Amino acid sequence: MxxxxxxxxxxxxxxxxxxxxxxxxxxxxxxxxxxxxxxxxxxxxxxxxxxxxxxxxxxxxxxxxxxxxxxPVTRKEFSFLSRDRSLAFEFSSGKFAQPPFNxxxxxxxxxxxxxxxxxxxxxxxxxxxxxxxxxxxxxxxxxxxxxxxxxxxxxxxxxxxxxxxxxxxxxxxxxxxxxxGPRDMVTCAKEVLSLPAEAIEDRFNLEPGEGCSIDYFGEGACQGMLGAGFIYTNSDTLSVGIGVAVSDIMKRKLTPFNVLESFKSHRSVRRLLKDAKLEEYSAHLIPEYxxxxxxxxxxxxxxxxxxxxxxxxxxxxxxxxxxxxxxxxxxxxxxxxxxxxxxxxxxxxxxxxxxxxxxxxxxxxxxxxxVAHFMHEHPEFLGDYPEKLIEMAERYFTVTGEPKEKVLKHAVHGFRSKLPLLRTALTSIAMMQKVLGVDPKWFLFPGKEEK
Ligand SMILES: Cc1cc2nc3c(=O)[nH]c(=O)nc-3n(C[C@H](O)[C@H](O)[C@H](O)COP(=O)(O)OP(=O)(O)OC[C@H]3O[C@@H](n4cnc5c(N)ncnc54)[C@H](O)[C@@H]3O)c2cc1C
Structure with missing residues (x-):
């Protein structure tokens, strides 16, 4: 030409x-x-x-x-995984099951x-x-x-x-x-695993035809590295993967595949994937700079x-x-x-x-x-903090035959003793601003809602 x-x-x-x-x-x-x-x-x-x-x-x-x-994704879940425990937050909506399906x-x-x-x-x-x-x-x-x-x-x-x-x-x-540079990219490994539609709906507590996304954080998801794991439900397959900061995975000399296998074997994840058959495997990058x-x-x-x-x-x-x-x-x-x-x-x-x-x-x-810079500088948000929160939940729910006041004090003490209160409070406010995008001022001065 x-x-x-x-x-x-x-x-x-x-x-x-x-x-x-x-x-x-x-x-x-x-x-x-x-x-x-x-x-x-x-x-x-x-x-x-x-x-x-x-x-x-x-x-x-x-x-x-x-x-x-x-x-359509009608249920969203965020789950913190420690080595063998988990703590999750879920949101589901009937509105998201109606056109335009959110x-x-x-x-x-x-x-x-x-x-x-x-x-x-x-x-x-x-x-x-x-x-x-x-x-x-x-x-x-x-x-x-x-x-x-x-x-x-x-x-x-x-x-x-x-x-x-x-x-x-x-x-x-x-x-x-x-x-x-290594801090500019997230490296991902993902798989598509086949599973019958009814099994997906049963395991993930879904209405027929509806779907969910689950994002996983913490030690059990990415072995203490900056990153996340995920499971998304398709019609009769699951998309399962992890994404980890290239800088972290290089330091640890691991491969995305190692991290994915470890994530899939977590006790809160493996039962969701049981008997699902591998259909595809791929690796990809996400720009994070x-x-x-x-x-x-x-x-x-x-x-x-x-x-x-x-x-x-x-x-x-x-x-x-x-x-x-x-x-x-x-x-x-x-x-x-x-x-x-x-x-x-x-x-x-x-x-x-x-x-x-x-x-x-x-x-x-x-x-x-x-977001990326803050999370690199504060690994405690995907490490120590969720770990302490999970530990507090475990103590809170442990049945000992002792009065609840003693159990509760034990739970709070365990949480507080290892976290400096002022520093935790200040970094949490910064986290809310930088990672969740929410300005704390909005709670104090909400102003008028924009149309
Ligand atoms: C594991 C993983 C999970 C993700 N999950 C989500 C999610 O759940 N939700 C979400 O919103 N985003 C997600 N993303 C991000 C999302 O996939 C991307 O933001 C989106 O696909 C970007 O679209 P794009 O068109 O810019 O690039 P791409 O979709 O990557 O398309 C680029 C195309 O260009 C082609 N190409 C590349 N180089 C050349 C060349 N030199 N000549 C000719 N063709 C070329 C490629 O083959 C490709 O088809 C995820 C990403 C990854 C890696």
Missing amino acids: SADEKFDVIIVGAGLAGITAALVCARAGLETVVFERGEYPGAKNVSGGVLFSPIIHELIPNFWESAPVER NTFSVLRAKFDRWYAEQAEEAGAFFVTETVVDDVIMDGGKAVGVKARRDEGEMYADCVIIAEGANAFLPERMGLRQPF GYKKFYPRFGDGWMIAGDTAGFVNTSLYHEGTNYATMSGKLAGETAVAAKEKGDFSAATLAAYDKALEESFVMQDLKRFRD
Whole structure:
């Protein structure tokens, strides 16, 4: 292909960000081509997760009626695991079982992304699969196309949207970012295990067709390292995995697989997985460097969306899919506006950054900007504190034949004696602010609710 024959937009990566951008561009009539290194969209995202879907619902109303979603998530559970004990908090809601299902579904990405790409294809986008993009072609500081790993691999376009996921090799080659350090990434191992639907509903206390997500923290989940374990219920499979800070796992000389096996063998986890058969195994990275290390997201002829831009919220929310779809949508809309104007310069594409700043993407990521740093500096929140809380619960519930006052004092004493009260209180307030995103001032001065 010569530079004279060109597309309007080239998108690198058919994940949630890239497909959303493709759908928006193709619907507006832009000539759109998407490069995906996998055999089909979703093939490299082999296992499952929770899809947060407000943007997909906006683009394809009631998409769950035709999309291969697994179960709406109506019950959320957070569980602290010590070596052989656990303490859990659960929330379930009948409202979440009604459309739009709280915009939260378990999905198997291999099925879902494929379906989603078909919607973009029907709108006119062209997908080139099994093709890795090695470079963005620059001409005088402007992106003018990509170099794909195939014969006649140079393809040209007015605009390149980079949505290649967490590894973000292209921005590194473009000189936009430094190589990632061990504190910048979480490494994950995940499995899909098959189990009949009725067994899933029985074991996880679910109404037929409904699903749950369980996030696990503490020693029993990640062997004292910074991270979490998870189980998500699909129709007749379970997605089970762990994610651990790369810096921690390197220090301990473990592999994600070791950590996953240990998590699966915990007494509160193994009975949930009993007799479930391994169907798939995969490993993946999650960017954790966050807001403070974000690098440029647009320039002359290019924009960056989704995980490539580091758009993941690693707080208790554990969300990336909604930031990927929203940033993909905004990048797509910016490309459409640029096409109308006939100008793909950085000055025009700056509208993408402005739209991101005004959307929940940047507002959330700014609010949660200190999560990773705080958790690295305060490992006690996933270690000592839950351990002490679990110990207190054990003492509280231990039946001894003694008066309750004695049992209760014993429970509180055990908890208090090892935790300096003032320091614990102050770091807990900081934790509430930085990790849960809740400003303690809101309790004192709640103000009027915004409509
Ligand atoms: C274990 C794990 C569990 C997670 N759980 C959740 C969850 O429950 N909820 C949630 O909201 N988020 C979750 N996330 C995060 C979420 O998966 C991501 O935020 C989201 O998938 C990002 O979408 P994306 O389109 O930016 O990238 P991806 O979905 O990673 O898509 C990138 C695509 O680009 C392709 N690609 C890469 N390089 C090239 C190249 N050079 N040329 C061509 N193609 C290329 C890849 O094959 C891939 O298909 C989880 C992540 C992991 C790893």
